[in-house]
Amino acid sequence: MNPFEFAPMTRRDYSWFRMDAGKNLMVINSVLVFEGRLDFEELRATIEHRLPNYPRFTQVVAKRNGAPCWVRDPAFDIRRHVEFTQLDQEFNDAELQQHFAAQALHALPHERPLWHMQVVQHRGSGYAIVFRLHHCITDGEGLMHVLKHLTDDSHDHGFAPALEGHPQHCRAVVNPICKKAQRLLFWSRISAQLARLTLLRPDLRTRLKAPLSREKSLLLLPPLDLAMLRSVAKRMNATINDVWVAAVAGALRQYLQEQGERVDERAVRGAVTFNLRNKGDAFLLGNHFGLVAVDLPTREADASEQLRQTNRHMRAIKASHQPHATMFFLTLTGFLPRLLQNLLLKIFTSKGSVVLTNVEGPTQLRYLAGARLSRMACWVPQAGTMGVGFALMSYAGQIQVSLFADHAQVADAPRLMALVGEAFTRLELATREQAAPATSPEPLPAQALAGADALLSSGSSA
Template sequence: MSERMHPADAAWLQMEEPTSLMVITAVLWFDGPVDWERLTDVVRERLVERYPRFRQRVVPGGLLGTARWEDDPAFRLETHLRRTRLRAPGGRAELEKRVGESMGTPLDFSRPLWELHLIQGYEEGGALLMRVHHCIADGISLARVLLSLTDERAGGGGRAEDFEEAEDASGTLARLLRGARKVATSTRSAWKRGAELLSEPIQLMDLAVEGARGASALSRLLTLMQDPPSPFTGELGRVKRVAWSKPVPVGKVREIGHGTGSTVNDVVMAVVAGTLRRYVEARGKVPEDLRAVVPVNLRPLNEPIPRELGNRFGVVFLPLPLGVEDPVERLWELKRRMDRLKRSPEAAVVFGILSAAGMAPAVLERGAVEVMRKKTSLVLTSVPGPKRPVYLAGARLGGVMFWVPMAARLGLGLSTFSYAGHVTLGVAADAGLVPEPRDLIEDFEAELDSLAEAVRESGHSHPLH
């Protein structure tokens, strides 16, 4: 079987560089040992047999052609599902080092672009490292695919499909998502019209602009000022490092939100802004606002994931208020900026840009990526997981961390993952720019406590205008 790759997926192939791999990374850790035979059966039945992309390799399209999916005649599950053992003493530091090392290792393009490693010897249980190229699917879809391997009970049964919502999908946000999904559907329909679009890829962009009131949003994207220099930007190397926080009870975050009229996501984003401010100040720099690329899911979480997977997301550019000193004022300013973005069609427009870029020559796409790199400083994602504890191959899942690629040659990726009533922050960074990502984790935990205390002391329940 051979199938043309959707241009939004092909864009991620063209962005691949030795110092910036377009690979989504997830690490799961367990309270007990994972049964190897049972894991193998689960991966075969629920991943490989259900989703064809995990049995297909990429066939490059050449100078002007489009890449294609092709069944791999030599596919063997054991080449993608492997067992390794963690270095002693087998704690979080050793696991973080292993995950960081994987982020600098490219996948084998002669085979389907994914791998799963069962890491034994981690604390009292084990860990699972999954790496999937972004051309196969976006982060939200892959998180759902990965968690579809789990069960509600140790003995099996009761698939985990009840996900935490990272944001309140009501009001203006719901209207934004409906419009963006309509644009995504229109773009897919246009792609099916076939070869005529190869000569005029701008038609895809036209659909996005017309369908989502995108002209003003596109103008805003093109006229954004460059981000100021910071410790998070610069030349990249091949060495990457990661760290993640202790799980934070969602109740603690929600309490801060109730005290300020903010959502859980507003609070988490504000804490991230405060974290970056602390990090910059500690290195003798004056904190200035920095823009984060924030992916926005264009697929409803209550709809089944299509067998062909694929990328159906846009991004918005969120200016993080590092320049605001007071933590409560910083939260309110962040909330104002988030509310403005919720009323914008920006995410749908960027989906159209990605679709058009996937059909453009690589040199043109690299130019677009360079423009994006100058206007942003980091990638910031929020991934919802199951509301209740789940099990994989009989082992109880203790926690999850998940990172999307740091596209546009960015050197810092921050990700929050919600699971079983807790939120965890993960840091992935270029080692030459952020040599000790654990510093950012410590700043995050300190900033969360500082904001909670500041909200209690302020006594305000609504933003001041």
Template sequence: MVTRIPAASQGAHGTHATAAAAARPPRTPGLPPAARKAATAVQKNVRRAATGMLGLSGERMSKVDTAWLRMDSASNLMMINGVWTLAPGITWEALCERVEQRLLQYPRFRQRVLEDAAGATWVEDRHFDLSAHVLRETLPHRKGRSMQRALQDRVGELAVQPLDPRRPLWQMHLVEDFVGEDGQAGSALIVRIHHCIADGIALISVTLSLVDGGAEPPQRKSRAGQNAATAEDWIADALIKPFTGLTVKALDLAGDGAARSFKLLAAPEKAVHHGLSGTADMARVAYQLVSDAAALALMPDDSTTRLKGRPGRAKRVAWCPPIPLDEVKAIGKALNCSVNDVLLSCVAGAIGGYLRSLGDDPTGQEIRAMIPVNLRPMEEAWKLGNRFGLVPLVLPIGVANPIERVYAVRERMNALKGSTQPLLAFAMLAAAGLMIKPAQDALLNLFGRKTTAVMTNVPGPKEALTLCGARVTQCMFWVPQSGDIGLGVSILSYGGGVQFGVITDTTLCPEPQQIIDAFAPEFAQLSLLTLMLPWGE
């Protein structure tokens, strides 16, 4: 829960004053300056961690969002990367004006993150500079390489460049002069947003506020915690005061006092009496951790393929032209399958075909893909944050017959319907957000050991969008992979078409375009075989 204490409501004798007084170093005659300086530093750090721990300054980051914040690794940064192509082109000035009018209405995009011992807090960036977030890009021209390939290479480079932690965790890179594969002159927009800000479904809401005619985001109501004063009094008495002694004895006592205070966080029934609202759910989530982790650990390992292994530190992306959504629906109707069944079957076929093209035999092999499942009503997507679970889907990459493969996918998708696994995965992420990073890594690496890919299927706008007067001709995005997962697959429906995109670690898959090139033939083969099936009267 978020606890806010409006600054205007705190008088000279309010709780902020109480905490400040508790933190003020007492004057101790004869204390060496070095000791006084060290003690003051300790007080400041403890006060920052303590107030941040309960969200008493800024807005406390949720446990799940904290897990995503801490999940960055050298091989996989937790960024959602997206690309829009626009025709005709737009200017950097027009984009900046639109971002200022619309995107910055969401507080998250003006806030930076402050981490502390117990988590993280969203705080306003007092030195916010829009030019540090909306950047101009010029793609390098190389003989024999198209601008599309140059754009793909640049997206791959940016996917491994961390966002500046001193600023809000997002950036847009505008290529003002871009010519796509269709020969149309226009612009390209690369977007990078850290996953701790929002998930893919929530970012659709952000997208719809940016485009021409988009509505401004609803205004979030400020919520003041009912136990705010009590909570800050507790901090002043139990955490800050023990650190105000400037002698060695006082610092020793402070260590015991801090230990007792932090113990309250592990005992919610005691913490409630000290004004710590919202910690009971912490215990409930943690209670599920052992059983959920055990169930995940018992999943059989994936088949060993060249797509699984330890990733390096370079990424590459690729995407295909849109496939008409009506054609996908027609195949699904003829085979009594969902659109998802059809698309995921083609993905499995493309991956299997890619492995065959390299001389591997995927017959009988399967790989597991973690698929996000939305857990919130769409009307609440504007609130941002992460509200999704994960289900493990085993893809039959070794089944060569497209009809047989689509029915195998349908059977596995049906088995997941009504499953509690998305909720359990969400609870595990929440529990991971409570842990120190080494413990969190150990838990989340379970996903990586059992998984080859992360796969997302997001329904985008049905009608074509315009931005600053330019039509959005294509849009694509890629969600991050965690741990040692080196393959990300994205499916996005938009404007009557469906796009398929891949992001790969170059150590495991140097040329993702080869997977993309296998997708359209797989779809065409499935479509042809569907037409050849006997039709009833």
């Protein structure tokens, strides 16, 4: 069977496909900013040559015998997917953000392959590509694989790099009885985690839980230095992801206080993405990640203590089966009627207030049609009742932080975005003064090693 003509669609990807709602589109919005001359016809020809190596970019979602599948679009035309726009003036960050915020409100037509690129040129040198991709095609890790395949590692423009093949894995021989016992233990833990998540009480009720509107804000921080974040993480025996989550928690605490909210009663909870994909399988696209419920340290005023608490929470969850449980939940909902899927989704998303994701981009500069890719960023979509999402993307030594916020839940998105930048600065200053000693990390408590059961069932910040 030719995979470019027909392929089954996983039930997990089908869940993402059906999550599209009028007030919450399940679309990954990204922007690629280039330096150099634009030859639009050459650029579109390059994209036409490289992107269809992935079957999903020439296929639409259909049903055969009641099962979802991918089928080739007989009317596929690259000109409907890569379009050109000329701006009258040289754009700055604010004007560019305003331009693609308007684009983000439009759903991708389901009768076509679920992606679109708008090439935006201005009077100055350089251009930008607003790349919109439905989440059912892939996740952040898969998107990075696509962008690496689409671009070159030098300004010498040539044919597409070879598509990475499936790596060969050595399979250990396991006693069948032991393997069966391992499976039983794994699925019992998955079931236990799903039960705990279902019974988890909602987090602090703030305006972050207001009903969704149709107005959205898409904002960017000026690029941050990746080396600075690494230094902060190293001083505290933490990870870059811990630093990122702690900075968002600090910003949310201050923002909510400025909005008159009482933040000391209970924690604000975040849904943090957790990658479960084998990197060698990224070319297969699809969605291979789970979501973990993290009580953000929004009740804590001290920046270094916020980072310590985040590190403890994240280490506990990594030792649990919660990421696999949420990925299994998304697979399960793909088999259910859409009405029931939406109901379960609302129940689960009511447990938290914000989504956080961390995407690792290329470490070296990339080029497309001879132009240098200077910056890249993406905005994470939200589902159910959630309307606020933070994303961190690394690229060529820089960190780009973005915010996607519903106006009803975040009335002053620029202020919240500015507070995130200030939170990174506070963490850098605080950890410089309180650098962790060069010793091994504090051992995980027994309850954390058991799967963070106590943390999840309590629903409070440690």
